[in-house]
Amino acid sequence: MADNEQLDGGAVEAERIVAPKSKLKLIIAAGGVFLIVGGAATWLFSARHTDEETRAAAAPAKPPVFVEVPDMLVNLVGSPGDRVQYLKVKLVLEVREEKQAEAIKPNLPRVTDIFQTYLRELRASDLNGSVGVFRLREELTRRVNAAISPSQVNAVLFKEIVVQ
Known part of the structure; x- marks a missing residue:
């Protein structure tokens, strides 16, 4: 029985030694979690606050002309x-x-x-599908910007496209 008491006493002593280290790790981990959560909340609040200030300070955008x-x-090019x-x-040109x-x-x-x-x-065949129309729009925008430089066109918009 004395051996059992010594073993139990040794286990209690071992728990006393281990317990402060586990509590220290727990306190450090909890502190780290609080720092991360607090930092994230501060960042989100400041980002949201900055966005609201930016929107309020920005002048209302003018509609395009x-x-x-x-x-x-x-007439389109075709085979003989x-x-x-x-x-x-x-x-329509958007500026x-x-x-x-x-x-x-x-x-x-x-x-x-x-x-x-x-x-x-x-x-x-160059105008087939949305890809063809997109390429046409991009090419016309590039060409009009070269022709009217230094003025710039934001986009060339199609009101109607008919291939017969």
């Missing part, structure tokens, strides 16, 4: 012997400010010429 381009009807196909396009629109209007004949020259080189 649109410039009508004359309707265009061009095929029937002739035509492309009818109604376009940021009215003064940009006023700067573009005197250059509309140049813009129309550049568009027609490019459109006449297309095949009907």
